[in-house]
Amino acid sequence: MSELLQSIDARTRLAGTNKLEILMFSLGLDTRTGRTETFGINVFKVREVMRTPAITSAPDMPSAVIGMVSLRGVLVPVIDLVRYTGMPTDTTPEVMIVTEYNGRTQGLLVAAVDTILRLDWAKMKVPPAMLAQKMGGLITAVTELPDGRLVMMMDVEKVLSDTSGSEDDDVYRHVTPIGKDDRTVFFADDSSTARMQISRTLDALGVHHMQAVNGRQAWETLQRLADQSASRGESLSQNLQIVLTDVEMPEMDGYMLTRCIKGDSRFKGVKVLMHSSLSGDSNQQLGKSVGVDEYVSKFEPQRLASTLTRLLT
Numbered sequence: 001m002s003e004l005l006q007s008i009d010a011r012t013r014l015a016g017t018n019k020l021e022i023l024m025f026s027l028g029l030d031t032r033t034g035r036t037e038t039f040g041i042n043v044f045k046v047r048e049v050m051r052t053p054a055i056t057s058a059p060d061m062p063s064a065v066i067g068m069v070s071l072r073g074v075l076v077p078v079i080d081l082v083r084y085t086g087m088p089t090d091t092t093p094e095v096m097i098v099t100e101y102n103g104r105t106q107g108l109l110v111a112a113v114d115t116i117l118r119l120d121w122a123k124m125k126v127p128p129a130m131l132a133q134k135m136g137g138l139i140t141a142v143t144e145l146p147d148g149r150l151v152m153m154m155d156v157e158k159v160l161s162d163t164s165g166s167e168d169d170d171v172y173r174h175v176t177p178i179g180k181d182d183r184t185v186f187f188a189d190d191s192s193t194a195r196m197q198i199s200r201t202l203d204a205l206g207v208h209h210m211q212a213v214n215g216r217q218a219w220e221t222l223q224r225l226a227d228q229s230a231s232r233g234e235s236l237s238q239n240l241q242i243v244l245t246d247v248e249m250p251e252m253d254g255y256m257l258t259r260c261i262k263g264d265s266r267f268k269g270v271k272v273l274m275h276s277s278l279s280g281d282s283n284q285q286l287g288k289s290v291g292v293d294e295y296v297s298k299f300e301p302q303r304l305a306s307t308l309t310r311l312l313t
Contacts, residue, residue, distance in 0.1 A: 018256040020248070021118045023049075024151060027082050028091025028111035038114065040151045042248055045101045045277070049113055052096050062163045069107060071098065078107040079163050081154075085138065101277040102160060102299050117151070119143065124153065124250035126190070126213060140190040141214075141250035153250070157277050157298065158193040175204035175305040183312045184208040186225075187244035188218035188257065189275070194246065194298060198275070201301045205308060215245065215252030219260050226266040237269030241312055246298075247276040255290045262291035271311055275304065 022040035029036050055067040055078050064084035068075045078096065082089055093109035124141040131152075132139060141153040185207055189195050195211055202209040212218035222243065229236040243261060245254040254274060261267045274292040277299070288295070294311070296304050 018121045018253055019118060020044075020121055020124075020253065021116055022151070022153065023097070023116055024114035025095070025097065025110040026112050026114065027085065027087055028089040028093075031088045031090065038145075038149050038151045039110075040117070040153045041097065041099065041108075041156055042153075043116060045099045045156060047098045047100045047105065050096050050098065052094055052109060065163050066109070069096075071105070071107075074105070076105050076107055077163075078109060079159060080109045081159070082109070082111070084159060084163065085135075099156060101156065103297055104160065104164075106160065108156070108159070117145075121215075121249070121253045121256070122251055126250055127152070137192045140248075155191050155193065157191045161193045161299070171301045172200050172204045175201065175302065176309070177204070177206035178309050178313055179206070180313065181206070181208075184210070184240050185242045185244055185308065185312075186210045186212075186218065186222065186240055187275070188212040188215055188249060188254070189246040190214050190249045191246070194275075197299065197301060198244065198304070201305050201308070204301075205305055205312075207308070207312065214249040215254060215257035217251070218243070218245070219252060219257055222261070222267075226264070230266065235269065236266055240270055242271045242273055242308065244273045244275050244308075247274065258290045258292055273307065273311065 021043040023043050023046050024038050024040050026036050026038055053069050055069055057067040064079050065077050066080045066083070067078055069078055076098070080093060082093060091111045093111055095110050095113050096107040097110060097113065098105065098107050124143050127139045127142045131142065138155050138158060139152045140155045143151050145151060185202055187198050187209060188211065189198065190213055199209065212221055225240060226236045229239055245257050247254040254276065258272050258274070261270065261272055271293045272291065274295045275298055294307060296307050
């Protein structure tokens with residue numbers, strides 16, 4: 001365990017290289033299938049890994065949140081991923097992955113951790129529709145290991161959204177429309193939860209929008225839009241003002257997508273707004289290093305709306 005922690009602490013920055021590192025873990029033997037599935041989480045979201053500590057139960061918590069633990073004087077909610085996924089297993093979670101994303105810290109209980117794997121985002125593929133449906137939208141990307149195992153990237157943003165209480169509709173009702181019907185935003189995000197929240201924010205602003213489920217799909221679509229504008233003798237920025245991109249996406253991440261946009265003269269005048277749960281200062285600096293114009297943390301609709309309003313007006 002200590003070697004794993006040292007490995008996490010020694011991670012190198014991978015911005016702009018279209019590479020990532022994932023911590024692989026399992027939830028135990030699925031008694032329905034007789035298989036032990038392998039899941040993954042971006043190492044950038046992992047703060048530490050520890051044996052499951054004593055957990056204090058807390059009242060009025062979502063069913064998957066089994067209590068709280070004190071980490072260096074801070075109370076952290078603990079989410080049992082086996083209970084959250086509904087997987088039938090006799091395995092007792094023995095490991096807690098302490099994660100930090102969206103500006104929040106939480107513990108995720110799992111059966112075991114495996115190792116850290118470095119790979120290219122191009123090898124992470126959008127999950128087949130059948131798998132995505134089976135897992136209830138919880139899987140954002142999959143890759144196959146040389147030994148034949150399938151690693152499924154878990155949408156921890158969805159986990160946090162589902163276990164932190166229902167979303168407040170008043171947040172969107174308090175967003176003021178910008179009053180301009182000629183503004184368009186293109187956004188890319190592999191999380192269905194994030195795409196829904198972005199769409200609701202843009203709808204509340206009264207802004208036209210298009211979307212993609214990963215960076216490669218976004219780049220292919222953006223190039224077509226640039227070609228269409230050029231064929232009409234127009235600048236793309238006349239028809240598209242902002243590209244809003246996540247960082248973690250299969251096939252092409254947000255850093256590489258930004259590099260492509262900023263390196264293509266057809267996109268002059270088009271702003272790139274990075275919208276990520278990797279909200280730490282270091283990740284914001286990584287975004288700026290590849291040319292991102294601004295950075296907004298995820299799941300803050302009012303802040304996102306405020307930033308978009310300023311950039312679009």
